[in-house]
Amino acid sequence: MSLEHAILGFLNYEPMSGYDVKKIVDLSVSHFWPAVQSQIYKTLARMEKEDWLTVETISQDPRPPRKVYHLTDSGRQELFRWLNEPQPASEVRLAWLIQIFFGGRMKDAQVIALLEHQLNIQRKKLVGFTSIPDQTKQDMQDDDPRDKFFWMLTIDYGVSQAIAQVKWLEIAINTIKLGEYHLPTIQA
């Protein structure tokens, strides 16, 4: 149910259309909570029924009318209720790690190819992360510095996880290449 709450958070900044929500989600939280367009529109409709939002329809022929959503008191209350509620550990689903798990039934070269593919992905992700703040500086100059701090904190989280993953992948690849089928002592 967290897309709902992310949307509440954004509408707490300012009223927006579904189109606007999609843009800000992509720019900010998509690296830890992606959402496709159809999902956002459906969720907004549901949230309106729950009376967390009201709609202001602005016609602008010949385009489809902008439906600008506003947070209601009840919506704002729900947002802060949720922000106070500690969340359980997030579940992850790592298909590529299932492949590695069954690496014993593959040739070394094949497992290494899979690991190197993930290594590329993570390295590209790191490049992507460092380019977000530049974009942001232009779009968000007039934003609350406290809001911006927490935004940057979430990016830093992504960076640190990606770095840890790159290191693990490099060690895994080298261990397999050396034919050392035991792991170095587990540590940071």
Add this chain to the structure above:
Amino acid sequence: MSLEHAILGFLNYEPMSGYDVKKIVDLSVSHFWPAVQSQIYKTLARMEKEDWLTVETISQDPRPPRKVYHLTDSGRQELFRWLNEPQPASEVRLAWLIQIFFGGRMKDAQVIALLEHQLNIQRKKLVGFTSIPDQTKQDMQDDDPRDKFFWMLTIDYGVSQAIAQVKWLEIAINTIKLGEYHLPTIQA
């Protein structure tokens, strides 16, 4: 669709019932691909229809009969086809990080409470990881050492991600406590 492929992988070790699959999933891959019982039974039924599996029903009154699933040639082919197919980056969904993202609208103490909650979770997870290999040594003494190596590799992955997360959380908490609303230079 990766639960299917995990199941193919386990049945490639040896034929098993749904009950057995649930046990081995919980013991081995659940930290990066959790699955509830009902999902496993449903998936096995679907896989049988796709002719990836055949069932051998062993009655054992008065208990429900054991339905032992065997991999077919087509199922084994699908397993190895999939193992050769590099996977895209795994999507993650981190509800707690959405909360942190909107930390600008909370009091420092509240954000810190949320971060400390995640810190506890990660520390407990680390303890859990180090206890898996002990269990395993008893259950899996007669297993292929190569299979075991890749199993341990996936545990090591979980450990390294958890350690990185603990470090990030500690830094985040301290940064906020100090009232320093800028981040230390991003690095490992």
Add this chain to the structure above:
DNA sequence: ATTGACATGTAATACGTTACATGATTCC
């Protein structure tokens, strides 16, 4: 001339969770 931004949505499908349902046996 084509791409991208603007702006809305529906339909079909897949995947997953929670709760419900049954019932014997063994261990503490």
Add this chain to the structure above:
DNA sequence: GGAATCATGTAACGTATTACATGTCAAT
């Protein structure tokens, strides 16, 4: 006496994805 293990499944619900559907305007 109560919990855990063994062993199967169904039903209702929630969430998310992919593909489809429509159409203008501005910029390169």
